[in-house]
Amino acid sequence: MGRILAVANQKGGVGKTTTAINLGASLALADQRVLLVDVDPQCNLSSGVGLKGQSAPAGDIYDAIMADDVGDGSAFVVATNVSGLFAIPADRNLAGAEIELVPMLARETRLRRIIEPLRDRFDYILIDCPPSLGLLTLNALVACDAVLIPLHCEYFALEGLADLVGTLKRVRTVLNPALDIDGVLLTMYDERTNLGQQVSRDVRSFFKDKVFHTVIPRNVRLGEAPSHGMPVILYDVKSRGAEAYLALAREMLARNGRAPQTASATH
Ligand SMILES: Nc1ncnc2c1ncn2[C@@H]1O[C@H](COP(=O)(O)OP(=O)(O)OP(=O)(O)O)[C@@H](O)[C@H]1O
Numbered sequence: 001m002g003r004i005l006a007v008a009n010q011k012g013g014v015g016k017t018t019t020a021i022n023l024g025a026s027l028a029l030a031d032q033r034v035l036l037v038d039v040d041p042q043c044n045l046s047s048g049v050g051l052k053g054q055s056a057p058a059g060d061i062y063d064a065i066m067a068d069d070v071g072d073g074s075a076f077v078v079a080t081n082v083s084g085l086f087a088i089p090a091d092r093n094l095a096g097a098e099i100e101l102v103p104m105l106a107r108e109t110r111l112r113r114i115i116e117p118l119r120d121r122f123d124y125i126l127i128d129c130p131p132s133l134g135l136l137t138l139n140a141l142v143a144c145d146a147v148l149i150p151l152h153c154e155y156f157a158l159e160g161l162a163d164l165v166g167t168l169k170r171v172r173t174v175l176n177p178a179l180d181i182d183g184v185l186l187t188m189y190d191e192r193t194n195l196g197q198q199v200s201r202d203v204r205s206f207f208k209d210k211v212f213h214t215v216i217p218r219n220v221r222l223g224e225a226p227s228h229g230m231p232v233i234l235y236d237v238k239s240r241g242a243e244a245y246l247a248l249a250r251e252m253l254a255r256n257g258r259a260p261q262t263a264s265a266t267h
């Protein structure tokens, strides 16, 4: 049975999309079948895996969300240039969904309806959320088993997290009782600054063992890879960014009892 994770944080630019793409590709490299689902109208995930403007003949995630009948969901899945890594891409039309969903029946469960039947075809399904707590993120939180929260190592990292934690509580009460926090991931870490170390300490004292040992460093290759439409393991597998996401994949597999834990970039 596949594990469904929403990569969410309503704060913008914290590394959600970078994490979905590169964790997904690293898991695929470890022989996992991985599906990436883009539910952000910015479509950064889709272009980051070379699928800008592309979709399956059945349509993109917007068409799937709006469709009355989505079958088993597989008609919306396309392959990426990484073996074992698949995606349901988004286009800018998804921006309209946030409003069009409002009057719809079962508006919070439209995404779950698409993804749940795909669970037994993949080992991991990663949903890349937009930087808001609107209906698209809500759909992701209802569709997933757990949330992966990337946190940018900067002064305001923890600010606004109370809103996210509050939303998780409400979703748990009403729509998805089993919803868990899978883990908190420190991103864009700069070990040379005291601030990075301070934020890391604060986050670990707040979220305790939910915080991944693996920390993602600030790495220019991670920023460059999406403009070439490929995950960093294809762009520069020897970069620190690639090593960090490969280590994160190993840590996640070990946590989920799917592989022995090996050395990882820990702090
Ligand atoms: N570890 C890193 N080192 C250097 N650059 C990074 C790193 N992680 C992400 N970036 C860059 O920072 C920017 C924001 O990252 P990303 O798009 O992953 O964040 P996001 O949370 O998905 O943003 P949004 O909220 O807009 O969806 C991007 O330009 C990305 O390439």
Ligand SMILES: [Mg+2]
Residues within 6 Å of the ligand: 016, 017, 018, 040, 044, 045, 128, 129, 130
């Ligand atoms: Mg993003």
